[in-house]
Amino acid sequence: MNAEKDMKETRGIRGWLRGALAMIVALQFVAGAWTGVAGAASDDSAGGAKASIRQQVGQAVDSLQALLGKTQPPSDWVAFGLARSGSPVGSGYLTAAAKSADEGNLRLVTDFARVALAVNAVGGDARKVGSGKTDLLGKIANFDKITAQGPNAPAYALLALDAAGYVPGANDKWTRDDLVKWLVDRRTADGGWSLTAGKSDTDITGIVLTALAGYQDRPEVKTAIDEALKWLSGVQLANGGFGGAAESSESTAQVVIALTALGIDPVNDARFSKDGKSALTRLLEFRLADGQFSHTAGGKADGMASYYALLGLTAAERWLDGLPGLYAGVNATAKFPVTVNGVSGTVATGTATGKTVLEALVNVLNASKLAYKVERYSFGPMLTSIGGVDSAKFGGYDGWNYGVKRGGAWVTITEGMGTFAPKAGDELVVYYGSGETSLIHSVKLDPATPRAGQPVTVTVEKEAFDWDKNKLVVSPAEGVNVKLGNAAAAKTDKDGKAALTAPQAGTFALAIDGYRADAVPTVVAWSAPVKVATHVKNVSVRVEGDASATASGIAQGGTAFEAIEQLLKAKGVKYEVQQSSFGKYINSIAGIAGGKYGGYDGWNFAVARGGDWVIPGVGADAFLLEEGDEVVIYYKGDATLLADPIVPSPAKPKPGQAFSVTVTNRAWDWENGKFEAAKPIAGAKVTVGKASAVTDANGKASFPGQAEGYYKIEVTGYAKDAAPSVARSVTALPIAGAYKDQSAIAAWAADAVTASRAAKLLRGIGDGTETFKPKQAVTRAEFVSALARALGLNGKPATTFKDVPAGVWYAKDVYAAVAAGLVSGVSANAFAPDATLTREQAAILLTRALKLKATANAELADAKQITPSAVSAVQAVIQQGWLTPYEGKFAPKATLTREQAAAVIVRVWHASGK
Structure with missing residues (x-):
């Protein structure tokens, strides 16, 4: 770690380090199969020399990644270079960095700046390094002698603070403005x-220019940069290199890093x-046959030259790809989901960091091993190809576009993906269109939660921004493909x-797309998980x-x-099912078959829901139930x-209070789809406990007061040798x-408490x-009883509990x-009768x-709190509605x-047929 403290402090320091590192690194390198790089001519065309340079840079970076990555853990600058070039670094580096910070x-x-840059690039937090949670950025901002090393230290300090997005403290000794001013004022x-x-020194000038690149919108900084660039241009050698004699x-690598940070073309800029x-072309000429780089032209492999080359070439590669500069930094806390949709389907997905949409995209494409092309124009970088699909594939203005979804809505895009900075939580979609x-x-489902095997309607709306009218236009998405899981796909109507x-x-997955043969998609593919409920x-x-x-x-x-079928099976009642063109129906139950009385009599069904009858318009095998329904299958004649x-x-008579029952019927008007007015049913037998009465012409039957107890009001219309009239x-009558x-009982529990009593x-x-x-x-004794x-x-009793004496009220139960x-x-x-029940x-x-x-x-948020032996029981009572989760x-x-x-026990009582 400490063998490479400073990339450039003095020529002398670099001199002795070079010798030691070259020897160490040379022993660890394995020769590659690369045979050399030819110099490339400058060319402004989009495809010529630039494409050749891009290929050469990529090959050189790949070789350096393989060679330098063999040392584990890598040094700070090697770790930084590997990470910024998109190569895995491994967890060993962060461990080594932590050790270095902990050991002082x-x-x-x-x-501090070097380690902070490397830690940030690898994805760590430069504000919390090691077991002591050392804040490297805070150390930099409060370093007493920050200028003692000359421009080198303030420049790297500024780069480190910016890369990690340091939020300054109120009492910091050095602010960014202080550092910028100090550098501007210390020019030669x-x-x-x-x-x-x-x-002036080429290397130090390159470092400072790189640090000031983010501040070139300030007039005094722009002036300083322009003058420094003029000097750099003047000392450039005829072969393109730097360093004079x-x-x-x-x-040369340091200059490439500076130029790309400033947004200057490292190949074609006339200066x-x-x-x-x-x-850049000169830097590539230092590459040796085994992929390493030499310090001087025609020299031997050099460790420092190799990792410097990795930094310089990575900077160039990033610039050619339209990405932020080498030291732009990584926001490790903001990773963006990226989906890439091609002309006929999704070609890549992943999650990546990125200062821009383009950087996050490139990271995902590299991870997916998918080829791409980015071309630089005067207005910025442009993505022109992914996976071999080039722009203008269909001969028009079609090509690769992007969208950003933020907070569930699409962001209006007014800039290219090379400059758009995503925010935490954004979803990025790159698409061909x-x-x-x-x-x-928007996508809406009806019903909102589809039910297995049942119809579901999906309504899709699309949006487009009308730039002429400066407003968003939303309309139905006609003709798009909709598919839910393995169900048959469908197209949307008008x-x-x-x-x-x-x-x-x-x-x-509910998937929606506008893919079509030999044409651009009509809509950007969309998908989301949808839960289909067991009905x-x-x-x-x-x-x-x-x-x-x-x-x-x-x-x-x-x-x-x-x-109905489940109940009949559970009760051991024999029944017969017949199949017809309109579905399955039950023809016989307990030996009673349809047509028993010689007419159209037979088994019919109805459903009581929410205190009213539902008259089904479909067969029992197509009628969907809702929670709490009462299904009644009854033998029906023509007049039943x-x-x-x-x-x-009164609705809730007290003990000893007389009451009456009125029996009515409302016929269903099939033509108008509603119930007719209620009409009294005369002659029906009504039984309450041991008392019974027959309804009069008004459908009324009267009863004297009854003692406290649980009664049932039973209405029948049985007839001899005929189907029932009713x-x-x-109806329960507690x-x-x-x-x-009584007033302390919750409204929802009042009826259950009354019934339980x-x-x-x-x-x-x-x-x-x-x-x-x-x-x-509730106690164990109360609930069990x-x-x-x-x-x-x-x-x-098969056993005797000392704490359940025979005479106590709950003993028998x-x-x-x-x-x-x-x-x-x-x-x-021991039974522990007074213990409470969970x-x-x-x-x-x-x-x-x-x-x-x-x-x-x-799915339960507190599933881990359930005792393992109780998990299956909890799931069973939830599934069948005996106990329910809350939120x-x-x-x-x-x-x-x-x-x-009380509510649970009453339900158990009813379920047992009481």
């Missing part, structure tokens, strides 16, 4: 710079081209809409026969048919009616008193009716749950009680409140 090996300002009489008084490849020989090619403005069928559940919903199902109820319970399914959902009057319907703290599942504290304490954590009651468990294998003690002799523990109990299994995994989190270690427990 950095003393001079050039030490002939216009350049030198380490000592007297004539002591001409060296290092001096630095002597008889067609430039500094023309004025006919538009950007995708409204920008495309109809697709969603693939099976999973995450797929499985948790619903309740009732099967109502012609003379009695057949089965009921909780089921899952995407369609009504799937849910569906009773409207029953609401007693399909059986059942009748219960209020707790003293009425059904004697989870009641008030101590199984009483005084207070409920809804926000209090309620679960056993909901499932109707009975059983004698706890022992029944233990006997059923739903729960065990915390030890052989959400993941509740998930385990529910999974055992209901025999739940997970068939998919929900992507399950909170497995949070306790379950009593009101939450």
Whole structure:
């Protein structure tokens, strides 16, 4: 690291270093197969000598990368050169740099600057180096004797601060302005710079010009630069080289670095081209057959000359490619996703850093081993080819363009990619197109979350900037290709809409493009991941026969048919399915087949949703369910009616309070697509507990007050030797008193708490009716007892827990749950009845009680907090809707409140057929 402290302090220092380094590096180099480089003539044409020079530079850089990269870890300048030329450096360098900082090996300002430049180029943070988090930039800005080394140190200090984007401190001893002024004021009489008084030195002048390049918009700096360039031009040798009688490849490389930093053509600028020989062509003439470089013309391989050549040629290569200068720096914290779309598809993708769009693109193309061409014009660099596809492929003004998406919207582009500086978070898209090619403005899906195997409509809008009217124009993207995963592709219509069928559940790429044969694309290709949901919903199902109820319970399914079939299988009820031109339907259930009564009677279905009936216009196998639906499949004759959902009057009668039930039906008007007015159903039998009544002409049946309990209002219209006049319907009627703290119960939980009290599942504290304490954590005894009651468990204790005495109110239920294998003690002799229950523990109990299994995994932000043995249980209860995440989190270690427990237990009770 310290053997190369300064690239140029004095000729003497370089002299003795050269000898040592040449010997060390020569031992590590392996001869390459390169056979030499011929000098190239200057040429302003886009394709001639420039292309030849570019090729020669690229070959030379490749060889130097391979040779210098063999030493690990590399020295500071070699690491810097490798990184800036796009070659991997490896983690060993940053480790070595950290060690150097920690051990106090950095003393001079050039030490700090050199390491800061290398660390930044490799992708590290020059403000936090080593275990001591040394701020190299802060050290530079507060270095007492920063000018003691002459112009060399302030110049490299300025380069290091600028490269890493140093944010100055309020009390810094040296600011950028201070450094710039000091350098401008310390010119020699002939216009350049030198380490000592007297004539200007080529190397030092080159270093200072490079440092001042970023400030040449300042008049005093521009004047100084112009005078220095005039001096440099005057001392250039006839062969294009620099260094006077002591001409060296290092001096020439330093000038190439300076010229490119200033934006000066290193080959064709008239000031630095002597008889067609430039500094760059002269530098290439120092290259030896094995790829190394010599210090002097005709000399031997030299280590310092080789890495200087890498720096100079990298600077030239970057200039030829339209990239920022050698010392422009790397913003390691801002990496940009880059997508390159060609004439028929994506040709490259990647993530890269870059001061400009072009630099980020070139980094991705190099990583992808994809050839490209950049040509320099008076207005700047222009990308003319990628992967063998040249501009004007289709004979017009087509070529390589770019777009930048920022904050979800496209940025209006007013400059070339060689000067556009992206910001953190930007997405970069390079594409082949023309004025006919538009950007995708928006993509909308209906439904927003497609469902497996179901139709989905994709609406695409495009945008283009109207420069004449100075506004953005958004319009439907007609005729573009739309594809979702492996589903069949479609084209958008005049409204920008495309109809697709969603693939099976999973995450797929929604891809939109405007590719077409033998023409530029109409839109820039666009893609985004889209999640296709498994269309499985948790619903309740009732099967109502012609003379009695057949089965009921909780089921899952995407369609009504799937849910009905799952319930029938779970309950062991035999059924028959028939296939017709309009889909599958169930013809027979429990031996009751369609046409039993000699007419068009048979099995029909309807869905109760949100307190109202949904009259399906499609078969059960095509009707999509929603969460919480109630599917009713019932035996229907010509005159069988569906009773409207029953609401007693009063809606929530108290114990002992008389109430009435009115039964009505609303016929569906198929022509107008709506329900007709409600009409009373007379003669229907209504049963509440042990009491029953028949509806009068107004559809009304009255009942005396009932004791506290959980009742069901059952409406039937069974008939002898005929299909029912009214399909059986059942409505829950919990009748219960209020707790003293009833007002503390959340609105969403109030009905469940009432039902739980009425059904004697989870009641008030101590199984009483005084207070409920809804926000209090439920205990193991309370939840297990309620679960056993909901499932109707009975059983004698197989073990005796010392903390569950026989006379306590929950003893029977706890022992029944233990006997059923739903729960065990915390030890052989202890149950811990008063311990609170966590959400993941509740998930385990529910999974055992209901025999739940997970068939998919929900993505949870706090998944790592779930106990491994509880993961499958948590996923099962989430998937089937027993417990739900909130904002992507399950909170497995949070306790379950009593009101939450009541809601879960009532659902379990209903699922068990109660």
